[in-house]
Amino acid sequence: MKIDEAKILISDDSILARKQLKDIISSLGTPTFVEASNGQAAIDKYKEEKPDLVFLDIVMPEKDGNIAIQEIMAYDPKAEIIIASSVGTQSQLKCALEAGAKDFIQKPIDKDQVIKVVTAFLERR
Amino acid sequence: MYTQFFGNYLLSKGYVTNEQLFSAMQKQSNEHMRLGTLAIHAGYMTASEVDQTIIQQTHEDKKFGELAIDMGYLTNDQVLELLRSQSPDFLLLGQVLVDEGILTNSDLENIIADYRSQNELIDLDMTQDSHDNIMKLLDNFFIMSETPLSHYGHMYLELLFNNFIRFVGEDFTPLTSEECDAFPVECCIRQRVIGEYEIASYINMDEETAIAFASRYVGDTFTEYDEYVRASMEDFLNLHNGLFIVNVSNDSSLELKISAPEAIDDPIVEFEHRTYHFPMLYSFGIVHFLYEVVKTCE
Numbered sequence: 001m002k003i004d005e006a007k008i009l010i011s012d013d014s015i016l017a018r019k020q021l022k023d024i025i026s027s028l029g030t031p032t033f034v035e036a037s038n039g040q041a042a043i044d045k046y047k048e049e050k051p052d053l054v055f056l057d058i059v060m061p062e063k064d065g066n067i068a069i070q071e072i073m074a075y076d077p078k079a080e081i082i083i084a085s086s087v088g089t090q091s092q093l094k095c096a097l098e099a100g101a102k103d104f105i106q107k108p109i110d111k112d113q114v115i116k117v118v119t120a121f122l123e124r125r
Numbered sequence: 126m127y128t129q130f131f132g133n134y135l136l137s138k139g140y141v142t143n144e145q146l147f148s149a150m151q152k153q154s155n156e157h158m159r160l161g162t163l164a165i166h167a168g169y170m171t172a173s174e175v176d177q178t179i180i181q182q183t184h185e186d187k188k189f190g191e192l193a194i195d196m197g198y199l200t201n202d203q204v205l206e207l208l209r210s211q212s213p214d215f216l217l218l219g220q221v222l223v224d225e226g227i228l229t230n231s232d233l234e235n236i237i238a239d240y241r242s243q244n245e246l247i248d249l250d251m252t253q254d255s256h257d258n259i260m261k262l263l264d265n266f267f268i269m270s271e272t273p274l275s276h277y278g279h280m281y282l283e284l285l286f287n288n289f290i291r292f293v294g295e296d297f298t299p300l301t302s303e304e305c306d307a308f309p310v311e312c313c314i315r316q317r318v319i320g321e322y323e324i325a326s327y328i329n330m331d332e333e334t335a336i337a338f339a340s341r342y343v344g345d346t347f348t349e350y351d352e353y354v355r356a357s358m359e360d361f362l363n364l365h366n367g368l369f370i371v372n373v374s375n376d377s378s379l380e381l382k383i384s385a386p387e388a389i390d391d392p393i394v395e396f397e398h399r400t401y402h403f404p405m406l407y408s409f410g411i412v413h414f415l416y417e418v419v420k421t422c423e
Contacts (some may be wrong), residue, residue: 013385014363016343016356059363061385086367087383089374106371107364108292 001052001125003029003118009051010035011042011068012084013060017109021055021084024114039063043071046079053121056101058085058092066095073100080124082117084109131215132298132406134240141227143406149221150296151408160189162220163207164199165234172230174198215240275421277322280376281369282403285414288365289405293341293412300404300411306396308415312350313389316362318370320381323420327394327413328362334410341409359386379422 008031010018018035025031034049036042040062046054054072058065065083072079083096086107093104103117132150135141141149161178164170170178170193178193185192190208193199199207219236222228228236274282289297313329330338332350339357340347347354363386370381400417 014356014360015352016360019353059367059383059385086364087370089371089380107367 001122003031003122006031006053006122007049007051008033009042009045009049009054011037011039011045011055011060011065012057013037014057017057017084017107020109021114024109024111025118027111028115028118039065039068042068043075046072047075050076052080052125053118054079054081055084055105056081058083058087058096066092066099069096069099069101080121082121084114131218131240135218135222135236136298136300138236140232140236141222145222145225145227146298146406147408149218149225149227150298152221152225153217153296156217156221156224158217159220160193160204160207161230162216162223162233163210164193164203165230166216166237167203167207167210169203169207170198172234175230277373277421278416278418280372281324281416284369284372285365285403288361288368289412292361292364293338294407296408297412298406300406302401302403305400305402305415307393308396308400308402308413309393310389310391310413312355312358313394314355314358314362314386315389315394316359316366316386317384317419318366318381319384321379321420321422322373322381323418325396325398325417325419326362326366327389327415327417328358329389329413329415330358330410334407334412337409338407338412355388359388362386 008025010021010033012018012021015037022033034045034051036045038061042054042056043063045051056065056068060068063071065085069081069083072081077100079100081101082103082105083101084105084107085092096104102121105113105117132146136143136146161170161175165172165175174193174196178189178196178198181192181196182189187195190199190204194201194204216237219228219233223230223233308327308329310327310329311331312335313327315325315327318324318326335350335354335358336347339354342357342361343353363383366383370383373379373381394415396417398417398419400415403414403416405412405414
């Protein structure tokens, strides 16, 4: 898949984290971005917009990222979800990967790492 | 690296005023360490020998090192060693204060000796930011003799200092910490750490400071207090607490969680539990960090 054809959902309660992710990904091209600021909004946006790739924070109000992954994966087992969180504990990582997340980015957001996971996703599709 | 602790020491001993420290901290980044200051720090020369050498320099057109060798104060090897050595940042702050005429070389010599003995750092390499060094400095500066900090409290504060250094900048001085029951706030964010060890953490500052803080943290230029500035404060707190629970999970089997950061709208926060206030003096303003111990498992 080409980056310009991709629709990417960025779900983080921090407007700053959303902006940073969008800025980094935009250096690769011009995908369509969809945003959500809590776990419930992420689930709703996923169903509504059917994005190709999802960035999801763990610690969010309403429903947290772990619940959001489970609900999105239940709705669409082929969902491509990448966790971007400051909470990179062993158990969180395990929980996210078990629920079906494809990758885990530990904050602070590192440009090279984001580009690497996005590029890997584009090659998979 | 731990200039901030030396700054606090100078303030608490009355060697400098807030304004003098502020001014010296701002000038520090443009300064280079001089051989004389390094020689005092290494114990190779006394302040009076350094002063004598500087006076001699007004008569002879020679470098400080050459003159100090000629005058028998330093050996060639010592000069080479000093030139190669990495100097601790706090020394540069001291040197700026000497240049400003606030301290003399002799004052600096005494202060370094006193500062080292107070912090049990005599034989330690000040350029190594070793775990033990930080712990000793924390113990000395956050004297909470009635309720000594727990293991996790130490971990939390050590990480906090490192995160301020890593993500905001090392040019800060922690002012005297204190316990408090309530705190007036302006731009304040709270985040809770939840589990067997529970705390509530708060970061508070005035708008101008928040704008400068966010600009540094994000590496962007903000000009007004807006949602991005607030999000930067939330992000810093979230990052710090997130890294703390990662460290705790690496250190023990304890699995903690963090809540989503939230803005405090009330003008005063009243604390239900023991709370410590850590003010950090940056050149752009004071960042207030509050640490409320809700539940401890030790």
